[in-house]
Amino acid sequence: MFDLHNQTAIVTGGAAGIGRGIVESLREAGATVIIADLDLAAAEQTAAETGAHARELDVTDRAQVRSVFASVAEEFGGIQILCSNAGVFPQATLDELDDEKWQQMFDINTRGTFVVVQEVLPYMRRERYGRIVITTSITGSHTGYPGWSHYGASKAAQQGFMRGAALEIARDGITINGVLPGNILTEGLRAQGEEYLAQMARGIPALRLGDPRDIGNAATFLATREAGYITGQTLVIDGGQILPESPEAILPPHEE
Template sequence: MKRVVLVTGGAGGIGRAVVETMAERGYQVVACDREEEKGRALVAELARAGYELSFLPCDVSKEEEVAAVIKAIEHDYGRLEILVNNAGIIRRRTGEEISVADWDAVFAVNARGPFLFCKYVTPIMKRQRWGRIVNISSVAAKTGDITSAPGYGPAKAALDCLTKTFARELAPYGVTVNAVAPHAIETEMSAQWSEEKRRSIIAAIPLGRLGTPREVAAAVAFLASEEASFITGAILDVNGGFLMV
């Protein structure tokens, strides 16, 4: 029986690459995103390529929408083996300029969303006595954000700590919880950089280029696999050598 994987923010960027990679590797993929049209278009496109997956609209920051997604998956499949908390947003303003509402919004998507999904999948994964949770963090959790986003790095740092906290709580049930921390990946999020910013970011990366969403997805697939069974509470850097600690 195919393992069921839920990918949040699966309609675009890194999430889309995770959806494609996991479908190609034989998983039953469920994508959710607040962008319903993009999500449905992705499902149709992958269906033409021979992959059958489903899409559920969801704003990850809203508890009732998270609960509804998990209920639908339980109803349709009766199980959920893998959760990939990928949805994320950034608001680029200085600390002085950012509104409290924007700062809260960044935390709501990047930290509360993953918390909600971890909370709602916990009883399912405990019951299965098997599960994999992979959270998409960022190098900004360790360095502070280098593009002036005072909510983003702190929210990702909270996500790293959430990862370790759930890793401890769920370890006795055969559930591993890890994070992947990318830096400078070619997506809509990074397309917001000015040309000058882009050049300076690349100059600080030993591998001398931006990363691809597929390179992040490969790390996610590894942590979600059977082979990663003795890894939990880890933050795996995918950053071209930008930060070596």
């Protein structure tokens, strides 16, 4: 099961963090993986370390997306898997938000997803087969956080797009689903320091932060043939973070 040999996957924003976790999981399952990232140097470094391939890609530039996808399809014989993972999450309170910050968030997170999904469809329809996985978030659809109202809105919009798209492409043999990470231990989170990380972990029933591979493994499952009867759905991967009604609902660690 979960054999992705002879399948080509593009992972946008795959150079680091959750994207790298997705790349590693897909490679472990046997897929040929192209890391499509705005930071080409980082993408090439990750590609060298994981056995993937690297391409420079700005998901807001439709012409570049079209060119890169055509090049990948020609070189590798098609595109069977797309993991739309590129995204940003700058913090800004309502008082700090302006039209430019709001638009930038939606340009990258929401419109970027729309562009890469739309541009990959011709290659998948050609084979009447495809798997699309969107990295979205629990923020927006399930939770909120001060300073991220624009981020939450962009992520909730991704999920609305995904559900409508699922209905349009299901008869083409293409599925589209979303993975919703909770607090994942990425490079940016590590920079906050051990005390901050420990405090965050105490608010999660699993008593740990997620690893990028936790998201990668879920995305890889949704990218398999075996997941072909799942579409338009979201999978929360958060260690139980959104379940408790209050902090008191989280049990203390077991005494040894």
